[in-house]
Amino acid sequence: MLAARGVDTRHARPACYSGAGFAPELRAAADRGEVLLVDLERLYRGS
Structure with a gap:
């Protein structure tokens, strides 16, 4: 949908x-x- 609206999705x-x-x-x-x-670790503590 975004690409169809002209948004660059590459x-x-x-x-x-x-x-x-x-x-x-x-x-x-x-x-x-x-x-x-x-995962939960990344969600709560970052990457």
Whole structure:
């Protein structure tokens, strides 16, 4: 929707939030910079 409105989304990444952890595939995607993972530690204490 943002891209359709003319907003530059080339550097946008989806964020996933979890209190139970993330699958290895999702952690690998985060290592590649494809997604931002936010667990309870990061949420309450920062990155």
